Amino acid sequence: MYTEKVMDHFTNPRNVGEIADANGIGEVGNAKCGDIMRIYLKVDDKDIIQDVKFKTFGCGAAIATSSMVTEMVKGKSLTEALEISNQAVAEALGGLPPVKMHCSNLAADALHEAIKDYMEKKGK
Amino acid sequence: MKRIYFDHSATTPVDREAAALALEYMTDKFGNASSIHSFGRESRKAVDAAREQVAALLGATPNEIFFTSGGTEGDNLAIKGVAFANRKKGNHIITSAIEHHAILHTCEYLEKQGYEVTYLPVDEYGMVRIEDLKKAITDKTILISIMFANNEVGTLQPVKEIGRIAREKGIYFHTDAVQAAGNYPIDVNELNIDLLTLSGHKFHAPKGIGALYIRRGVKVDEIQHGGGHERNMRAGTENVPGIAGLGKAAEIAKRDMEKKTARLRSMRDRIIREITEKIPHIKLNGHPTERMPGNVNFSFLYVEGESLLLNLDLKGIAASSGSACTSGSLDPSHVLLAMGMTHEVAHGSLRVTLGRDNTDEDVDYFLEVLPEIISRLRAMSPLFGAGGTARAGNPCSECQAHSH
Numbered sequence: 001m002y003t004e005k006v007m008d009h010f011t012n013p014r015n016v017g018e019i020a021d022a023n024g025i026g027e028v029g030n031a032k033c034g035d036i037m038r039i040y041l042k043v044d045d046k047d048i049i050q051d052v053k054f055k056t057f058g059c060g061a062a063i064a065t066s067s068m069v070t071e072m073v074k075g076k077s078l079t080e081a082l083e084i085s086n087q088a089v090a091e092a093l094g095g096l097p098p099v100k101m102h103c104s105n106l107a108a109d110a111l112h113e114a115i116k117d118y119m120e121k122k123g124k
Numbered sequence: 125m126k127r128i129y130f131d132h133s134a135t136t137p138v139d140r141e142a143a144a145l146a147l148e149y150m151t152d153k154f155g156n157a158s159s160i161h162s163f164g165r166e167s168r169k170a171v172d173a174a175r176e177q178v179a180a181l182l183g184a185t186p187n188e189i190f191f192t193s194g195g196t197e198g199d200n201l202a203i204k205g206v207a208f209a210n211r212k213k214g215n216h217i218i219t220s221a222i223e224h225h226a227i228l229h230t231c232e233y234l235e236k237q238g239y240e241v242t243y244l245p246v247d248e249y250g251m252v253r254i255e256d257l258k259k260a261i262t263d264k265t266i267l268i269s270i271m272f273a274n275n276e277v278g279t280l281q282p283v284k285e286i287g288r289i290a291r292e293k294g295i296y297f298h299t300d301a302v303q304a305a306g307n308y309p310i311d312v313n314e315l316n317i318d319l320l321t322l323s324g325h326k327f328h329a330p331k332g333i334g335a336l337y338i339r340r341g342v343k344v345d346e347i348q349h350g351g352g353h354e355r356n357m358r359a360g361t362e363n364v365p366g367i368a369g370l371g372k373a374a375e376i377a378k379r380d381m382e383k384k385t386a387r388l389r390s391m392r393d394r395i396i397r398e399i400t401e402k403i404p405h406i407k408l409n410g411h412p413t414e415r416m417p418g419n420v421n422f423s424f425l426y427v428e429g430e431s432l433l434l435n436l437d438l439k440g441i442a443a444s445s446g447s448a449c450t451s452g453s454l455d456p457s458h459v460l461l462a463m464g465m466t467h468e469v470a471h472g473s474l475r476v477t478l479g480r481d482n483t484d485e486d487v488d489y490f491l492e493v494l495p496e497i498i499s500r501l502r503a504m505s506p507l508f509g510a511g512g513t514a515r516a517g518n519p520c521s522e523c524q525a526h527s528h
């Protein structure tokens with residue numbers, strides 16, 4: 001059902017956890033749906049993502065996409081990060097089963113929420 | 125890697141004796157049971173023998189047993205067959221909210237044909253309340269169909285009492301015993317059952333074979349038309365290998381019933397006891413005592429079922445879950461929701477169903493790896509531990525695909 005890449009990120013998720021002094025936090029999904037993703041960002045003065053971590057409640061795809069998106073944005077600028085779509089995350093994982101494309105593929109949305117949160121806090 | 129099969133409610137391995145017999149009736153003894161010649165007679169004999177074995181399993185007589193392609197067909201035949209044959213008497217059917225889709229979707233179809241269906245609710249343990257049943261009966265009620273044991277949470281329904289009430293009111297009582305038949309003692313006379321569906325692959329017979337018990341005198345229309353097989357009740361050349369295998373599996377199930385249920389019960393109770401001791405924030409789903417001997421079903425809060433199953437699978441353990449993610453739909457199991465569980469809790473359910481080949485060592489291993497998997501997933505869960513942030517940007521709340 002899942003690609004090797006999905007299983008790799010599911011079994012060894014990268015960047016799990018929280019950032020105590022995060023300056024951007026985003027969350028999407030809800031427990032009713034069975035998926036919640038929360039992304040923590042540490043963004044520096046030059047708008048570069050220095051650190052990123054996630055916490056996810058959800059199925060294999062939810063965990064793998066969360067892990068993948070953190071890998072994709074670490075060290076990137078916010079402008080670059082905003083260009084990453086859910087579709088791109090799924091593609092980076094070698095694709096997801098069609099039923100998972102909807103609910104469990106929200107990691108980029110969570111990232112964008114975190115960036116929005118950062119911008120709002122900065123008053124940008 | 126060692127593989128442990130804990131999903132016997134999904135299906136079971138075919139018993140070797142039953143498989144050998146089925147093979148014999150595919151290769152050497154391949155005759156059409158309707159043929160006059162010796163090849164045909166040989167097959168007919170096997171079908172007759174199996175009918176006796178299946179009847180014996182249920183305390184029925186052989187002419188009350190009709191072979192079908194399995195549980196789904198048996199359920200369809202029972203519900204539609206009774207509904208069509210008794211249309212003049214009434215158009216009301218009573219069933220429950222926790223039935224298998226083979227029952228629920230058949231009832232929904234009949235609603236479109238002008239029948240009325242009452243779906244009884246269940247209590248928090250997944251049991252139908254007799255009071256609700258009594259209140260639902262009208263003078264138009266022709267059939268009560270309540271499952272014997274639920275396939276997800278294993279709750280045993282008050283079948284005998286339901287049968288008694290149905291009998292008293294002159295209403296037919298069908299029970300979907302796909303999970304219970306061959307795995308739990310059943311006597312159709314003692315339990316006042318008029319129709320009963322069973323499926324071979326749940327008790328070590330091949331897939332695609334089953335039977336419907338129809339008490340003598342019960343009026344049922346055939347729903348599949350063709351030749352006069354199964355005394356005009358089910359047209360189609362008999363699946364002799366499947367039928368022979370089913371008969372053998374029924375014989376073995378009857379022979380080993382007491383021993384097997386006692387063993388499964390003790391393994392089940394040990395799993396329930398140790399999970400309760402070892403893992404916090406859990407909920408046992410289903411009835412504490414009135415449950416199938418091999419069924420364990422827990423919800424692990426803050427954990428999602430599919431990721432739990434995948435982790436167990438990586439350790440070689442095969443189980444199942446009522447999580448939406450494992451059903452291919454977006455909603456978790458209708459059974460868990462009908463029991464009053466929230467979506468959140470239903471998503472974290474794990475079903476372990478034991479079978480005759482499971483050992484105490486299997487249970488040891490499972491109990492060893494499970495707590496570690498649960499803690500790992502909880503450590504990753506935003507719902508666990510420190511409180512969550514505001515639920516911003518929730519795409520699910522706008523989603524048309526969800527009907528919560």
Ligand SMILES: Cc1ncc(COP(=O)(O)O)c(C=O)c1O
Nearest residue numbers: 194195196224226275302303323
């Ligand atoms: C309670 C119940 N009814 C009916 C069925 C359908 O049986 P079959 O797979 O033989 O069609 C199942 C199988 O999962 C079941 O558990």
